[in-house]
Amino acid sequence: MAPVKNIIFDLGGVLLNLDVPKTSAAFKALGLTHIDELFRIGFATSFFRDYEMGTISDEEFVEKALQLTAPGTTPAQVIAAWNDMLLDFPAERVEFLKQLQSKYHIYLFSNTNQIHLLHFHKAYREVYGGEMDDLFIKAYYSHLIRMRKPDVAAFEYVIKASGVNAAETLFIDDALINVEGAHKAGLQALHLSDGKTILDLGL
Incomplete structure (x- = not known):
């Protein structure tokens, strides 16, 4: 690997x-x-x-x-x-992402929609005073690229648009079906199981 x-x-x-x-x-x-x-x-x-x-x-x-x-x-x-489903973006995860920026190229790929996007972007700005998308080289949102996980074509789009090598790229998701889709697209993929956070992954 x-x-x-x-x-x-x-x-x-x-x-x-x-x-x-x-x-x-x-x-x-x-x-x-x-x-x-x-x-x-x-x-x-x-x-x-x-x-x-x-x-x-x-x-x-x-x-x-x-x-x-x-x-x-x-x-x-x-x-x-x-x-109602949208809760908080914990500070320790924000700080962890900032630390990861010096070790990896980090991206976001979310199945979402415009109502949710406006809500969580506003909530992030109110707490942290900046733009959430600035944590990533690029953020990909399903409703904007008109493709969604777990479709292999969606992962292939993100891989190509980002210019990354799929074999050198880890995808992390809490939905197993999306992890399976990522594997089919040639990505390394990790299922974040219940009770774990990104801080537990040893990245």
Whole structure:
């Protein structure tokens, strides 16, 4: 196995703490009782997948959610429920990423969407006073590149766009299906299992 020169991090569940059940509970309270069939960690279907792929707008996403919620639900309530899963970006992880910059070329690849991106970028600025993306040589977001994990083509796009050698690049994700996709694209890949953080990996 080639020495690692580059690291591609997932965001949610790896760098940013997530509580997906919190969003699930919020949507169920709004009447979208089958939310878990549409969206969960490492899985998205229907308009949730379309939104992560950037093929529908923020307004279209909210409207499709409203069609499945109880009468009287507002767009603001849908957005709040959707953002409920986004928690904190722990300071020790921010500092660790800064330390890694002297050892590796580091990148970000996240399955996300515009509502979430605006929310976690704003939250990061409020706490740390800078731009989150500055921690990485380049950040790749599924809705902007219109490809998402675990599709091999998505990993191949990131590899080519970054100019890295896949064999010398480690991908880290908390969803096993994404780790498997990375392996298929020729990357070294590591599943961050429950209870562990990036500080436990010996990087």
